[in-house]
Amino acid sequence: MEQINGHEITYQYETEDKVLLAVDCIIFGFDQEDLKILLIKRGFEPEMGKWSLVGGFLKKEETLEAAATRILNLYTGLDNIYMEQVDTFSEVDRDPVERTISTAYYALIDIKEHSKNLIQQFSANWFSVSKAPHLIFDHDKMIQHALRRLRNRAATEPIGFDLLPEKFTMRQLQKLYEAIWDTKFDKRNFVNKINSLNIIDKLDEKDMTTSRKGSYLYQFNAEKSKTQDIRPFGLKI
Amino acid sequence: MEQINGHEITYQYETEDKVLLAVDCIIFGFDQEDLKILLIKRGFEPEMGKWSLVGGFLKKEETLEAAATRILNLYTGLDNIYMEQVDTFSEVDRDPVERTISTAYYALIDIKEHSKNLIQQFSANWFSVSKAPHLIFDHDKMIQHALRRLRNRAATEPIGFDLLPEKFTMRQLQKLYEAIWDTKFDKRNFVNKINSLNIIDKLDEKDMTTSRKGSYLYQFNAEKSKTQDIRPFGLKI
DNA sequence: ATATTTCGTGTATTATCAACACTAAGGCTG
């Protein structure tokens, strides 16, 4: 009850059920070969010791986005990371202890940038998406949804660069997209396509670590990218 | 606390905050001209009397999907309707009374099929998406997200038919897609495109209500549609 | 009979996608 202008008004809210709301993060990284996800050995009951997504409970005074950001930072030490809400999972018995609804977010990070200490501290590990162990609760399903969302998003917006270092080679970029969609592109077609999008700049520097000849480094250009519609990467297997 | 194998285990759950979880439904319909949404004059505080999406609170023993279905049925009398989760909205002060997180779903219904009685009973009304009044809380934002999702989905899956009667004319179908994307298609190109998808059957019947000549009726063929990849409707303005 | 309205259809042009193979650079090795 509450008083407004001298009238008593009753909110229906008081009689409604409250639930626990959690956030789980699918943290994607890329190691030059495979698309990977960061998993932890769960440190508390239930299902202690089993592999799990990183997650946590929503606090009263934060948004889901803030919670996802907080959790990501807790486990990787990173800030300012691209994240996107995937879906909210609400099967009644998805958590055996108590009714818990969970909203999944995925994050794209440069795999070299996260804190190695934290990884150790939480018994965390990177797994290739295709070789990840079975996870607790409905986390496997969350990954499938996140992957689907990532694939759709990456096809129409230039988010892949978040998974690479600031400077990257054309070959790295190609391997990344091949990993995201589990496919192969023709090298020449890929270069032509990317260049036609006009969203990355070729630098004068070369990366000498993977070949004697060296390969040019590129850099994502957010300005250029803003001014144009990114069209799908439609390239054949 | 709980006993398992004689050991006491503590779940962290007990100390976590619980919140109210609501579901709001963006109910889309199509009236041969405009894409419309069903709104109600809110019958309780806060914001009583203002326009709002239809919604309700999640109950302890139901999933979000079940809640969305229940709410849709409550306001339209309809069952077995295409629905899709859009996003979960969690701004801390989105509801002024109490912290409430809300998951939005959109539904596609044949606008002629819903219960007129219920509409009256709830002081509900159909509004063109482009002419809808300002809504309470973050409901305007929910509609924008739903619309975006609908546009993406309709571009790659044959869900538009849920907005039409079972039998429809090619012209109706075209107007529907024009309404969804707020664009115009060339009549000949549209027909060619739809026919190439091979997912609707031409009937022998004609609809005589809109022209002297009459126009052929078509019917969605779910079987055919299942056996092929639906490709985007890529047609120019 | 003729006027009016909406229906229904095909082709030529352009843009995008897909297939395809060789030379260049530079360090390494004998």
Added chain:
DNA sequence: CAGCCTTAGTGTTGATAATACACGAAATAT
């Protein structure tokens, strides 16, 4: 230092899909 080896870098052609575009047919109303 000559040849070797590995990865980088690049262009053209044919196939497919998207777009632009206009007129006759049917049926009712006058």
